[in-house]
Amino acid sequence: MIDIKEKKNCCGCNACYDICPKNAITLSTDIEGFWYPRVDIDKCINCGLCERTCPQLHIGALKKNDFEYPVCFAAIHKNIEVRFGSTTGGLFSALAEQMYREGGYVGGAIYNKDFSVSHFISNNPADLALLRQSKYSQSQTCGIYKEVKRLLMAGEKVLICGTPCQMAALRRFLNKDYENLIIVDFICKSITSPKFYAKYLDYWERKVGSQLVSFKFKDKELGWRSLVKRFDFKNGKTMYSRAQDNDLYSMAYHGNIVSRPSCYFCQFKGFPRMSDITIADFWGVEKYAYLKDID
Known part of the structure; x- marks a missing residue:
């Protein structure tokens, strides 16, 4: 059965959850907001499917294909x-x-x-x-x-x-x-913490005093190089936050302090x-x- 002893060994893909024939696997969220599989040993039949499906345990078999170095193309949508x-x-x-x-x-x-x-x-x-x-x-x-x-x-x-x-x-x-x-x-x-992400959006709702109705990373209205986040609120206000203006999410994300341990x-x-x-x-x-x- 899946037994996560070190968090760095689980990427949170949840494939083990889907493959279990007895629904013996649930997901438990830790203090950082990342989920990890937990096995109910009373339901588990030791079929081994979860271990055979886990990509972390089979990286050698996965990192093989018909071409070691792919052909690369530069492309943009015509519209x-x-x-x-x-x-x-x-x-x-x-x-x-x-x-x-x-x-x-x-x-x-x-x-x-x-x-x-x-x-x-x-x-x-x-x-x-x-x-x-x-x-x-x-x-x-x-x-x-x-x-x-x-x-x-x-x-x-x-x-x-x-x-x-x-x-x-x-x-x-x-x-x-x-x-x-x-x-x-x-x-x-x-991958960043879903808990941190939720708190970041909550911070903006409290700052503006209104419910968020639309949110977008890397909005292009102020230029695609600026890494702008756009927030649209129920009260009609639109706010922007740029990486270069000490945006909280950008500092945490690019500072590598809110990533999943496996990352x-x-x-x-x-x-x-x-x-x-x-x-x-x-x-x-x-x-x-x-x-x-x-x-």
Whole structure:
């Protein structure tokens, strides 16, 4: 059974929760707001599925694919409104739009009503606006692995995006390759504490004296290089907070003081990748004159 003795050995992917046939695994949240699996030994039948699914325990098997160093492309979405509404260049939206055109399903992280983050999947193009943008807080993935497998086994096409550890966990959960599946991850600095994230938003609500109705990381209205956070409140006020203005979240995140313990010892970074496609910012792209627009 899963037995977490050191917190650095659990990335919080929750694949063990989904794979357990007896619902013997629950998630316990620690003082920092990170969740960890806890096994009910009275329900556990020692089938070993949780250990066989854990990506942390099988990194050697996961870090193998057909190419050690992938081909890289610089790309932006042709629709400027999509780019403006995205955290970076809108590539995820382009991939999702193609999957929708093929009648498939698209999954990724979305904000819930309280701005907590969870994974979601659907075949409705209207949901793309929810999936767009980086969330910068660990997403709750309970149930998503089961749902992806159900869709794949039903013959549906699936495109899903998540952190490298979550997508590695999906590969372990599925335990086989599917031609109708595209796995996308991204260059990930770290996962921040959901507790810290919630307190940060609460701080802004108390500061403004109104309920938050919309929130966005890396808003582009004041320029995409400024790492601006935008807050829209029920009383009609809109506030902005920039990294260079001592924004609390930016200082904690970039100061590496609110990351999940496993992130400091990440096994999922580097090459080879465990996804089919990895997306990332391309800071400094303007320095490379040989990168031309491709029709």
